Amino acid sequence: MFFTYLLRELRRRRRQAALVSLGLAVGVGLVVTVGAASSAASSAQDQVLHSLYGVGTDLTVTKAPTAGSGGGFHFGGAAGSAPRSFSGSHIGSSPGLALLSNTDVTKVAALSGVRSAVGGLSLISITFSGQFTPGSGPPSSTTGPPSFSANTVSIVGVDINNPAVGPLSGTTLLSGHYFASSDQDAQVALLDASYAKQQGLKAGSTVTLGGSSYRVLGVVSPPSGGTGSDVYIPLERAQALGSAANQVNTIYVEAQSSSGVSAVSREVSGLLPSATVTTAATLASQVSSSLGATSGLAGSLGTWLAVIVLIVAFALAAMLSLSSVSARVREFGTLKALGWRTRRVVGQILGEGLAEGVVGATLGVGLGFLGAYLVGRIGGTVKTVVGSSTFPRAGGALAAAAGRFRPGAALGGGGHTVTVHLNGTVGLATLGLAVGLAVAGGLLAGGIGGWRVARLQPAEALRQVG
Amino acid sequence: MYELRQVTKLYRKGRKEVAALARVDLEVADGEFLSIQGPTGSGKTTLMLLLGALDRPSSGSILLDGKDLSQLRSGQLTDTRARTLGFVFQNYNLMPTLTAAENVQAALVPLGVPPNEARRRARAALDDVGLGERAGFYPLELSGGEQQRVAIARALVKEPRVLLADEPTGNLDEGTRDEVVALLEGLRSSRGLTLIVATHDSQVARRAPRTAVMEKGRLRIRNNQSNGGQAE
Numbered sequence: 158m159f160f161t162y163l164l165r166e167l168r169r170r171r172r173q174a175a176l177v178s179l180g181l182a183v184g185v186g187l188v189v190t191v192g193a194a195s196s197a198a199s200s201a202q203d204q205v206l207h208s209l210y211g212v213g214t215d216l217t218v219t220k221a222p223t224a225g226s227g228g229g230f231h232f233g234g235a236a237g238s239a240p241r242s243f244s245g246s247h248i249g250s251s252p253g254l255a256l257l258s259n260t261d262v263t264k265v266a267a268l269s270g271v272r273s274a275v276g277g278l279s280l281i282s283i284t285f286s287g288q289f290t291p292g293s294g295p296p297s298s299t300t301g302p303p304s305f306s307a308n309t310v311s312i313v314g315v316d317i318n319n320p321a322v323g324p325l326s327g328t329t330l331l332s333g334h335y336f337a338s339s340d341q342d343a344q345v346a347l348l349d350a351s352y353a354k355q356q357g358l359k360a361g362s363t364v365t366l367g368g369s370s371y372r373v374l375g376v377v378s379p380p381s382g383g384t385g386s387d388v389y390i391p392l393e394r395a396q397a398l399g400s401a402a403n404q405v406n407t408i409y410v411e412a413q414s415s416s417g418v419s420a421v422s423r424e425v426s427g428l429l430p431s432a433t434v435t436t437a438a439t440l441a442s443q444v445s446s447s448l449g450a451t452s453g454l455a456g457s458l459g460t461w462l463a464v465i466v467l468i469v470a471f472a473l474a475a476m477l478s479l480s481s482v483s484a485r486v487r488e489f490g491t492l493k494a495l496g497w498r499t500r501r502v503v504g505q506i507l508g509e510g511l512a513e514g515v516v517g518a519t520l521g522v523g524l525g526f527l528g529a530y531l532v533g534r535i536g537g538t539v540k541t542v543v544g545s546s547t548f549p550r551a552g553g554a555l556a557a558a559a560g561r562f563r564p565g566a567a568l569g570g571g572g573h574t575v576t577v578h579l580n581g582t583v584g585l586a587t588l589g590l591a592v593g594l595a596v597a598g599g600l601l602a603g604g605i606g607g608w609r610v611a612r613l614q615p616a617e618a619l620r621q622v623g
Numbered sequence: 624m625y626e627l628r629q630v631t632k633l634y635r636k637g638r639k640e641v642a643a644l645a646r647v648d649l650e651v652a653d654g655e656f657l658s659i660q661g662p663t664g665s666g667k668t669t670l671m672l673l674l675g676a677l678d679r680p681s682s683g684s685i686l687l688d689g690k691d692l693s694q695l696r697s698g699q700l701t702d703t704r705a706r707t708l709g710f711v712f713q714n715y716n717l718m719p720t721l722t723a724a725e726n727v728q729a730a731l732v733p734l735g736v737p738p739n740e741a742r743r744r745a746r747a748a749l750d751d752v753g754l755g756e757r758a759g760f761y762p763l764e765l766s767g768g769e770q771q772r773v774a775i776a777r778a779l780v781k782e783p784r785v786l787l788a789d790e791p792t793g794n795l796d797e798g799t800r801d802e803v804v805a806l807l808e809g810l811r812s813s814r815g816l817t818l819i820v821a822t823h824d825s826q827v828a829r830r831a832p833r834t835a836v837m838e839k840g841r842l843r844i845r846n847n848q849s850n851g852g853q854a855e
């Protein structure tokens with residue numbers, strides 16, 4: 158009888174009940190979404206750190222270029238006045254990073270507290286083609302815009318004998334295989350998955366770098382959610398390509414223990430006074446401040462929205478419950494005349510509220526998962542700029558550490574932009590809170606209606622007309 | 624049996640107090656058919672609510688089988704309503720969302736009757752009022768007379784000792800009215816019920832051997848001689 162009566166009543170006023178459930182559902186959905194978004198923000202922080210750093214690397218050593226040094230990009234343009242087409246390519250070591258020597262790597266590796274240190278050389282390859290009219294000044298509408306296209310490929314030379322530290326450490330092999338120790342000076346390469354896809358390459362294909370062919374050994378995915386380099390080749394090949402024999406531009410250092418990182422950092426600074434040493438701690442503060450600002454704002458807006466929606470939903474539920482009870486006064490009077498106890502009648506109304514709450518919670522959890530999914534899809538990527546004012550010289554270091562080069566950011570010499578995929582997970586605690594809130598909303602509505610009924614005098618209730 | 628002594632019920636209307644019942648004395652024997660007749664506003668419903676343990680008098684006592692309803696705690700009043708008293712209303716007061724059978728079963732809820740037995744008893748009660756065929760119908764699918772018969776089945780399914788009907792024929796045409804009154808009379812005599820019917824319809828009132836005539840809250844008893852043969 159309890160359930161029959163309850164379900165029939167909810168069916169009778171299904172619009173009202175649906176409205177209450179929907180209101181609660183939206184509130185719950187928001188709570189779940191906000192929870193997912195904040196978990197996404199904190200996991201994004203970890204991702205930024207990982208992608209910048211690589212797993213297994215405790216600190217990186219880089220050097221900012223002095224004026225006129227660093228990667229040189231000089232494109233010669235022939236004089237003449239006729240429109241002419243041009244094309245060319247250039248490979249140079251990453252601008253924004255000065256070169257360090259192989260012996261620096263050896264010295265760092267010999268420091269106490271250092272488990273291993275490897276060098277990496279990041280290069281940028283630019284190929285371009287286009288048409289322009291020398292001396293004609295800035296393009297005007299009559300001459301038409303010059304056509305110009307440029308293509309950048311980031312290349313990093315890695316120490317193939319030490320894959321656990323350095324740019325490859327955070328990657329996952331998708332197909333093919335990693336470098337073999339005999340590949341030290343071979344023309345072989347690993348490709349980043351998205352680059353390989355874009356170029357239509359796979360394991361076994363060949364890729365042309367600086368005019369020579371490299372056999373593709375395998376395809377890797379970048380460090381979880383982070384960015385990798387387009388192409389990975391053995392360090393010695395990179396040094397040859399970039400005309401930087403025996404030179405590197407990033408030293409990846411693994412400390413013996415995580416507690417020893419700051420001591421190692423001091424030692425390296427002593428050894429190479431002009432170098433920039435970047436540790437997870439210095440990065441984390443930058444990542445947190447820039448990520449924190451964005452996600453914090455979104456989080457608090459979301460929280461307020463959720464709170465407001467929940468308040469509105471609760472008020473709506475309570476009001477509709479009261480109005481439904483008022484319309485059913487004679488019905489409750491009749492039940493009392495039949496000998497139903499007050500608490501049985503109140504239980505019936507609480508049950509109706511609870512049912513609305515449970516439906517709302519169920520719908521809301523669904524909405525919440527949808528919201529969490531949308532956080533990943535729409536707000537999918539967060540661009541975090543690290544290495545700006547606090548660490549003016551760290552920009553290049555981070556660029557190198559991240560592997561992938563974004564010419565805009567790196568050439569600008571300032572910060573480095575890391576794009577992180579937001580991946581919200583819905584925690585059990587959040588789910589519990591959300592479901593609890595919806596159920597509480599339903600019970601509140603039922604409770605208010607029930608309270609009204611409990612105070613009803615049967616004689617008065619039965620005299621009510623209508 | 625009922626014994627009412629000096630029962631007064633005052634209602635507050637703004638500043639004034641209105642005596643809906645003024646020092647009413649009344650005795651109703653077990654198995655008796657009593658009608659309560661009077662013009663509108665004379666206090667019929669007020670008296671029925673007191674007899675039905677749905678309200679308390681302002682003063683005086685209402686003894687039902689020796690227990691003073693005016694002194695019982697509200698839980699005990701509820702219990703009395705659940706077990707001893709059946710109520711029938713002018714507007715039938717059926718739950719619109721429940722079928723005829725479910726409406727009848729609702730009266731068994733406070734008695735804790737198991738669902739299967741409740742279903743069986745509800746069907747039997749509907750059969751008793753000639754509505755076995757309509758068990759699955761919703762109130763809106765039934766005529767007024769049929770709805771009132773469902774309400775009577777609901778009042779009787781718990782096998783009460785008293786059946787209180789306030790204007791049970793107030794919304795019915797004459798033919799249906801006579802059917803419903805005949806049904807009530809038949810059930811009373813076959814089950815030995817005490818039947819109290821409040822009505823402003825003198826035709827209905829005269830079917831009872833005794834009528835309590837109400838006038839502005841005061842009550843006097845009239846014996847319906849012409850019907851004396853039907854009463855004992």
Ligand SMILES: Nc1ncnc2c1ncn2[C@@H]1O[C@H](COP(=O)(O)OP(=O)(O)OP(=O)(O)O)[C@@H](O)[C@H]1O
Binds near residue numbers: 620664667669
């Ligand atoms: N809750 C109330 N508050 C104030 N006065 C009331 C209340 N209920 C009833 N009354 C008054 O008590 C008097 C008796 O009312 P009651 O309903 O008992 O009359 P009735 O004989 O049943 O009339 P009807 O034939 O119209 O049903 C009337 O004057 C009525 O206005």
Ligand SMILES: [Mg+2]
Binds near residue numbers: 667668669789
């Ligand atoms: Mg009345």
